[in-house]
Amino acid sequence: MPIVFNAYALLQAIIAVLCLGVLQLGAMIFAPEYNLIGGTNESVFSLQFMALVAAFTDARGMKGRLFFLPTWLVLVLGSLFVFHFSVAYYLDQVVVKTIVLYCSSAFIAIFYFVQTRLYLEKTWAKKKGALEVMKSRISQGDLTPKEYWQIASHAYYRPPALFFNSPLIWKFFFKNAIDGDDFLEHYKYFINSINTAELLNDEQRQVIREIKDALAPAQNFDSYNHPEYSLGQLGRIIDGMNEKFKE
Numbered sequence: 001m002p003i004v005f006n007a008y009a010l011l012q013a014i015i016a017v018l019c020l021g022v023l024q025l026g027a028m029i030f031a032p033e034y035n036l037i038g039g040t041n042e043s044v045f046s047l048q049f050m051a052l053v054a055a056f057t058d059a060r061g062m063k064g065r066l067f068f069l070p071t072w073l074v075l076v077l078g079s080l081f082v083f084h085f086s087v088a089y090y091l092d093q094v095v096v097k098t099i100v101l102y103c104s105s106a107f108i109a110i111f112y113f114v115q116t117r118l119y120l121e122k123t124w125a126k127k128k129g130a131l132e133v134m135k136s137r138i139s140q141g142d143l144t145p146k147e148y149w150q151i152a153s154h155a156y157y158r159p160p161a162l163f164f165n166s167p168l169i170w171k172f173f174f175k176n177a178i179d180g181d182d183f184l185e186h187y188k189y190f191i192n193s194i195n196t197a198e199l200l201n202d203e204q205r206q207v208i209r210e211i212k213d214a215l216a217p218a219q220n221f222d223s224y225n226h227p228e229y230s231l232g233q234l235g236r237i238i239d240g241m242n243e244k245f246k247e
Contacts, residue, residue, distance in 0.1 A: 009064035009071045012057050016050035023049065044083045044101065051075035051108050059115035072112060076105050113173050120177035123157070130154035131186055138193060145198055146245040152238050155190060158231040159183065167222075180221025188215050191234075200240055207233045 054064060054072035064071035083101055134151045137143040143151075159178055162170050167180070191212055196205045211234065214226030 005066045005071075006064065008062045009066050012054045012062055012064040012071050013050075015057060016053040019053050020046060020049060043086075044079050047075050047079035047082060048101075048104050048108065051079065051105075052111065055108050055112035056115055059112055059119050061119070072108065076108055080105065117174050117177045120159075120174060124178045127155055127157040128186060131190065134193065135189070145195070148193075148195075149238060149241040149245060152190070152194075153242055155186075156235060156238050157183075157186075158235060184215070184218060184221045184224055191215060198241070199237065200244065204237050204240070207237065 051072045054070075054075055058064060058070055058072055066074045080101065083098070130151055134143075134148070134155055137147070137151070162174075163178060163180075163183075191208065194208055196208050199205050199208070207230065211226060211230050214230070215224065218224035
């Protein structure tokens, strides 16, 4: 049986319904004629509001998916479908309401991309800050292996798949969030700072060697062709080393 939604989608649904419930409490006080939860005439507004909540949580890393589509997008499309399917309910000023609905849908999409860019910029700044701490401590020569891997977990960053797989789309929407060449320099220093002698096994050492060999000739991000999965392997290595030093 195919999975039609992930756990994040369920969590987004719970958050969106709770937010809608709070809004309904306000409606009960100031506009009791509106039923935002279960009301037929209000269903389009409710779906749009839930889409806005889902877009915000998605931009903050809660990547809910429904049939492999972002939850917020499914809700927007659902609101459009409900509106046109139930157009008999909206015959009064239908043209105006159609324009408002499509403008609202466009706003949600713009809101999502703006919030995603802000979140990416903030996250990337934190990762670069952690790497600067690493550089400073290494230059001072007082960084223990345990401290190194703790800082490494904060400096490690795996950008969204779009960053690697669709550079043109990425540059169009998020060019100023994470620059490819900037990321490459971050990645190069990070990898070269790893003491492979500390690693748990030869398999981990081989992964680091492969990444180093791919990074060495890359003069810019466009010439870097190492598979994205290597970052996932690096993340698991960092987690394993931190677990080692907890023992």
